[in-house]
Amino acid sequence: MRTLFSGEAHVAYGQIYVSSEAEGYDLGDHFAGQRAGLCGGAVPGHLFLLTGTHTGPVPLTVELGETEPPLDADAWEDIVEVSFRPVSGETVLAEWGGDAHPLDLAETSYRVRYQCRGLDEAHDTTRVAGDPVRDEYLLRFWPSPPAADRVVKETSHAAAYWHAFAREQPPGPTPEERADAERRAREQAERAELRRERDAWGGRLPSDRLRAVRKKLRRFQGHPKGGLVALDAALVHAIDAAGADDQRALAHWAAHRACAEAGIGGIDWVARALAELDRGEPYSGPLDDPRRLRDAVFADARVPRSPDGAPGLPQAAAFAALVDAAAGDPLEAALNALLAVVVAHDADCAPLLAEVRRTFPATAVAPKERSDDRP
Structure with a gap:
């Protein structure tokens, strides 16, 4: 036999557990349909162990063998057996509301023998470290096909009580x-x-492409809450259904419009970036590096400012539109740049979104709902 745990385990309410799944412990469920008390094995992946001590540390040894061990009945007052199979790769000896001690058990079927002595002597007592030992426990595992639980030996009044309790539980x-x-x-x-x-x-499920770009969709804090989907979900789905050429063209249009709305389109290095975007070329400085872009924005007095001296929200959104419009994924570029121009517009966006539909007819009508859009 190989020892998996040996020491004093803390119990509370006379309970300690073996668990391979994180969920609650219900006493009745664990003994449903059993003849034996003391060790409840009716819930997959769990064992519910009862002790004489109500609260405190009790000596407990957990062992694993390759075959069924000798019964050793003379050394123990009460013995029961149940079947157990872990439901995950991590099984622990779990103290009530406390620590968990790893048990090296494979995901296979085991027979479990729970051996107890001192149940009556320790009944409902509280023990602290250093107090005399009243009850002790041995829990043994070995590989075995599932089989009915059984009472191997019954001596104590406590065991008789728990066996009777188990037999009162309806089958699970x-x-x-x-x-x-x-x-x-x-x-x-x-x-x-x-x-x-x-x-x-x-009101309709997103396509796989929309799901793929969902985490890349930009958010402007509070402008607007919920992003472009909250403003016009039908348009988002229509843009998704449009071809890559329309998506890329929309992204470029949005970048131009955002810069115009923010009053920065006439700045020479911004105009150069817009031309590079239209030609499909990489940005030259300062758009080629986020830090250089930030320095240029704060250094250029031609960039409109808010009262605190920093670039305003429309200007920040316009620069975001420039960056977003050059994204490699045309759908991501279109949706992020369009949201940026909505923020830069800083007014009722309904006319702006209507203009999008007129300018890009492929976005004018939302695609038909698919059958899998109705969960």
Whole structure:
């Protein structure tokens, strides 16, 4: 036998657990359908161990063998066996509301023997470190196919009580019923997530391309809340459905319009950048480096300022539109540059978005809803 844990484990309410999944511990569920108390194994991936001591440290040894170990019944007052299979690669001995001690158990089927002595002597007591030991426990694992739980030896009144408790618990769901319930719960959660996503995208699910660029879509704090999707979700979906040429053209249009709205289009190095954008060339300085661009913006007195002396929001949005319009992904470029010009416009954006639809007819009509848009 190989020792996985040996020492004093802290118990509370006379409970300690073996767990391979992070979820709550319900006493009745763990003993559902069992004949044996003391060690509940009815919940997959969990063992619910009962002790005589109510609160405090108890001596506990956990062992793993390759085959069934000798019973050693004379040394222990109460012995039960259950089956156990971890449901993840990490199994721990979990103290009630406290520490967790790793147990080196593979994801395979085990037989578990829980051996106890001193249950009656320690019943409902509190122990602190250094107090005399009243109860002790040994938990042994070995590979074995699933089998019914059993009471191997019963001596104490406490064990008799918990065996009677276990036999009062109605049978739990079968593995097939549990799997079906988990499947239905998973499907329900997936449908709810799709509904939330659909609502967030204006009443229809985004395409895979929109999902792919979602994390790259720019946000201007408070301008507007929810971004371009909140302003005109139908237009976002229409831009997504348009071809790459239309998307790239829209990005360039938005950069020009944003610079004009912000009053920076006539600055020589901004005009040069717009021309480079239209020709599909890399930006020359200072647009070729974010730090150089920032220095140029603050150094050039021709850039309109807000009362505090810094460039205003329309100007910041216009420079963002210049950067965004050159993005490698045309959809990302179009959506980010368009949001930037909305912010630079700094007024009712409905006429501006209507102008987009007139200028780029491919964006005038939202694509038809797909069947998978209805979760």
